[in-house]
Amino acid sequence: MKDKLTDANFPRTADNRVYHLGLKPGEIANRIVTVGSASRALTIATHFDKEPKTLRVLSERGFQTITGRYKGVPISVISIGMGAPNMDFFIRETREIIIGDMVVVRLGSCGSLNHTFAPVGTVVVPKACVSITRNVDFDFGSLEDEATKGERAYRISKPVPDNSELHKLVVSSLENARPLDSQSKIVGELVNASADSFYSSQGRLTSFPDHNTHLVQELLQEVKDLGTLEMETFHLYHLAKCWNNRSQSQVPSTGSPSGHIKPPLTTGPVQPVLLTSSPSEPPKSTSTTAPALAVNADSKIHVSAA
Numbered sequence: 001m002k003d004k005l006t007d008a009n010f011p012r013t014a015d016n017r018v019y020h021l022g023l024k025p026g027e028i029a030n031r032i033v034t035v036g037s038a039s040r041a042l043t044i045a046t047h048f049d050k051e052p053k054t055l056r057v058l059s060e061r062g063f064q065t066i067t068g069r070y071k072g073v074p075i076s077v078i079s080i081g082m083g084a085p086n087m088d089f090f091i092r093e094t095r096e097i098i099i100g101d102m103v104v105v106r107l108g109s110c111g112s113l114n115h116t117f118a119p120v121g122t123v124v125v126p127k128a129c130v131s132i133t134r135n136v137d138f139d140f141g142s143l144e145d146e147a148t149k150g151e152r153a154y155r156i157s158k159p160v161p162d163n164s165e166l167h168k169l170v171v172s173s174l175e176n177a178r179p180l181d182s183q184s185k186i187v188g189e190l191v192n193a194s195a196d197s198f199y200s201s202q203g204r205l206t207s208f209p210d211h212n213t214h215l216v217q218e219l220l221q222e223v224k225d226l227g228t229l230e231m232e233t234f235h236l237y238h239l240a241k242c243w244n245n246r247s248q249s250q251v252p253s254t255g256s257p258s259g260h261i262k263p264p265l266t267t268g269p270v271q272p273v274l275l276t277s278s279p280s281e282p283p284k285s286t287s288t289t290a291p292a293l294a295v296n297a298d299s300k301i302h303v304s305a306a
């Protein structure tokens with residue numbers, strides 16, 4: 001399908017679908033479980049009510065959204081792939097088409113940095129999250145170490161705390177759902193770190209000169225209660241925090257959703273976030289500062305009932 005996109009600042013198709021997710025208003029619920037892989041989304045959707053039929057939207061860019069009901073309550077599961085940029089597409093584009101509060105839970109895998117409190121198999125609901133970003137201004141090709149250069153190869157951010165109310169709710173819900181004979185622990189007192197690479201920024205060694213042999217050790221020294229390591233959660237919490245803290249003067253007058261977001265929640269393999277918002281009108285997304293550019297693109301969007 002060849003679609004003319006209507007707005008270069010916030011691209012949409014002629015039938016009002018946000019460009020990368022391929023969704024239009026009404027096709028995604030306020031309660032969302034997000035995962036990395038498409039197969040996980042399909043597995044989760046098998047638990048949805050059989051009636052009404054679920055709606056499945058596959059976007060050209062690899063996002064998959066399945067919307068249905070669980071015990072009568074509207075819910076969506078969306079697979080977004082990996083990394084902060086995909087989390088950014090997901091949160092920004094869904095925020096534009098969902099009216100009202102958003103509750104987002106990321107259910108994912110992670111590495112454990114604390115084998116005592118989070119052995120393999122543990123479900124971690126972290127109380128906060130930091131980011132690890134590669135300092136691209138660092139001269140990675142040089143043999144000089146960080147101390148000699150007086151510059152760090154990786155930056156560790158301040159933690160973003162979670163919402164204590166939702167955190168408790170998620171932990172207690174997981175405890176209640178846990179089979180009696182399960183050996184898995186549910187841990188709510190650790191901190192998660194999200195890295196901008198699966199490799200260098202998580203201390204893995206590849207053929208590249210990454211200056212990261214001491215990174216994990218530094219993380220454990222600098223981040224209190226650090227327990228898990230993955231790639232998406234910090235950005236989810238960061239956006240929720242930005243949204244929650246913005247003042248009304250920062251809300252564009254041209255149609256972006258207004259409202260506010262409560263502080264985000266964090267979890268490790270399970271990462272919930274509450275983005276409460278009340279758009280005052282159906283989102284239109286325009287900007288007076290948008291470049292005057294009309295975009296034509298192949299926008300293959302597959303919508304099906306399952």
Ligand code: R1P
Pocket residue numbers: 035036037081082083107108109110198229230231232
């Ligand atoms: C890397 O293999 C991927 O696995 C982890 C990381 O965050 C990254 O996305 O999460 P998921 O299993 O949820 O994708």
